[in-house]
Amino acid sequence: MIPEELHLRNFLSHRESDLDLRGVHVASLVGDNGAGKSALLDGITWAVWGRARTPYGHDDELVHHGETAAEVEFVFRMPYQGGEEQRFRILRRREQQTRRAVISVLDFQIQSETGWRSLNGNSVRETQSRIVEHLGLDYDTFINSAYLRQGHADEFTVQTPADRKRVLGVILGLDQWERYAERAKQALAVVQVQEKELARRLSEIEKELARRAEYQATLSQAEAEAQEAALHVHQAQEELNALTRVQEQVIALKRQIEETQRRKDEELARLTELQRQRSDHQERRETYQRLLEQAPAIESRLREYQTALDEERTWSEKLGQAARLQEKKSQAEKAIAREAEALRERIRVLEREATRKEQALTALRASLEQDIREKQGQIRSYQDRLPTAEFLGILEDLEGQLEFTAQVAQELEHARTDLQKSQLTRTGLAERNRQLKTLMEETKERLDALAQAEATCPLCRQALTPTHQTKLLQQLQAEGSAMAEEHRRNTQLIRDSQAQEAALERQMREHDQTLRTRTRLEQQITRMQQQLEQAEEARNRIGAIEGEIAACQARLEAGDYGEAEREALKQVQGEIAGIETQLQADDYGREARAALEKVLAALAELGYDATAHDALKARVRTLASAESDYRELEKARVGVQGEEEALKRLALECAAQEQRRAQLELDQSAQQAAIEALLPQLETLPQIQQSVQAARNKEVSARQMVGAARQQLAALDTQERRRTQLQEQQTALLRRSAVLKELRDAFGVNGIPAMIIEHALPLFELEANRLLEQLSGGRMHVRFDTQRETKSGSIRETLDILISDEKGSRPYENYSGGEQFRVNFAIRVALARLLAQRAGMRPRALFVDEGFGSLDADGRQRLVEAVKAVQDDFDLILVITHIEELRDAFPVRIQVSKTETGSFVELL
Known part of the structure; x- marks a missing residue:
């Protein structure tokens, strides 16, 4: 989990x-x-x-x-x-x-x-x-292994040996052995039924084994007939094998003929391919020769093309210069037009500005009048927020109630602290009483053991002298009395704590009821204080607003508003008149006009002729193929020699191919002649094959008879083995019946479960000591004993925990709290691992x-x-x-x- x-x-x-x-x-x-x-x-x-x-x-x-x-x-x-x-x-x-x-x-x-x-x-x-x-996993096993509970880390350690064995048994899954006992009983009943069935089957097998002599005679006769048939098969097979070898020679020769024909076809295809390549090389050689004859004309046309191309580049450069000058001309003209439009647009903007200024003057007066009306409304609104005498009385009463709840909250916190302390004290006392009860029971057992006539030391197991026995008895009685007195005091303290806790809980419930109104009071007081602050702010605001109203009325009566708007209106109207005069006199765009005159002069000086340029471009297009023709000519000068060499090589290869094809024709004729010489020997092959098949059929029939006879005898052997197996099973069933009875007894608490615990304890002890040595720096060691000698001298199954350190072995209770926790922690981690391993x-x-x-x-x-x-x-x-x-x-x-x-x- x-x-x-x-x-x-x-x-x-x-x-x-x-x-x-x-x-x-x-x-x-x-x-x-x-x-x-x-x-x-x-x-x-x-x-x-x-x-x-x-x-x-x-x-x-x-x-x-x-x-x-x-x-x-x-x-x-x-x-x-x-x-x-x-x-x-x-x-x-x-x-x-x-x-x-x-x-x-x-x-x-x-x-x-x-x-x-x-x-x-x-x-x-x-x-x-x-x-x-x-x-x-149940709850008790969980808290005894994987969960070291607060105040219960020793949950496993302080339990009685019987309870420790029970927890360990659950962890090891020993509860399954009860189920195994029931299964052993059921298995025993099944064994008894099987014994009856085995007796019946053994009787049937004995009857069948009595026929062995009859089956043996049948086998001898069948084996003689099979031997004679096998001799006939061997003779016929020898004749058939000789003819088969001749047949295989004929088949091999036919394959050779087919292979020779395939090679002839391949040689013919290769010869055809060589002849095709030879024709291709001849055509390319003739093409190259024709180009070489046209070399003077091709070179002359190339020089004419290069001259025309140089002239065309000169005219293209002039065309570019003319285009750039035309662009500058257009830009200058557009600049002049833009400046004129900008001046006209400025007039329109200024006219709209003048209109806005006039409207602003009108709006300023209306705004001052509206401000006066709004401020008068604000004064009426603030007057409604001023507090009344009734409101102030309610606020004073609520503040008194809140002060009382603060005192109640402090008393509640004290009560909670006292309650927690009392609960912790009572829990500790109860735990101590449980430990005291266990210790007193163990002390009583030790007193009973020491009271015997031949008591032994509980540590060294040696016989005690009467003096030592008396001394130990007195010591244990004193310890028991002290523990009983402490147990009584703790019990009274627990009762006192319970009474005190009940009183504290009643007090806390009463205070809780009172404190439920505290939040409501705080919220109500906070809202009323906020209203007071708002009222003071409203009173201050009324005086300020009345002063603002008086100032606005004075400005209206004196016309003291819109001075900036009036001055701006005069400036706008003057600027409009100046721009209109500038447009009428064409007094704008001076730089653009000067640039336009320079561009017109440069175009006249350039002298570009578009007609002559177009004619030259047409001439260049006509001669454009001269370059590719010249490249083909250069390619022909290099390639004609390579084609001559290729034609010589192909002529030699064609001659060699013709020679190989003629040799294959001769080989094929010889192979056909060999086949015709062997065919007469194969005429008797069908008759020989029929003879072999007939002999084989007789042999198969005889051997089937042998197989049937042997199978009958083998079945008897199987039955004998089966009889032996059944007899062994019968003996095994008797043993199993006895074993099941023993298992039924072995599955008890003192049987296999005890052995499992004995086997698991060394691993459990090893794991606990590994961690305990780390926790104690190698000082402490724990050991688990599963058997204890009783007073009568017999051996009793138990699960004792023995702890030792450099001072020797001591009871668990004699170690300090820190040492006890180290032991508990090591044991509990080992239990958790044991639980998981299960x-x-x-x-x-x-x-x-x-x-x-x-x-x-x-x-x-x-x-x-x-x-x-x-x-x-x-x-x-x-x-x-x-x-x-x-x-x-x-x-x-x-x-x-x-x-x-x-x-x-x-x-x-």
């Missing part, structure tokens, strides 16, 4: 908390005492098994104070039906509808491709059984809840190193601590904090 997500709703101190553990390997779960750290693991165990730290069946205490329902949703991964890992989800909810009516909901689901699919049974109890069945996989998760406080600095460091040393063996390790120096000792930190509204979780 690998936890992935945990969602708590009104569970213990968590009103609403969500924890996503996907991607987390090793993390510390940190927070102050009472912040709600252990409640997260309680949420996991309650969701999966319906069990938490509260007494079994007291789930009402899990619901957040003041709420009626608690809910936990837990998502985890694990293998499903022996296949790949899949995600599972468990949702457990408890709702208290009335004092006696409680609704419990348990939902078990598996994630599929289409979503979450239900695995529920017909009831909550059946669904819970399915969850345990899928996990292969399922054939490595451990998945380990939860360590507190325990660091009992260690010194060196011990805490060793424990951190031990956790890191085993981190690769687990998919998830959560270490819960409130010690500051350990909060950042691991890669991921999960912070749990608590406020007045409840606990919340942050993943850092």
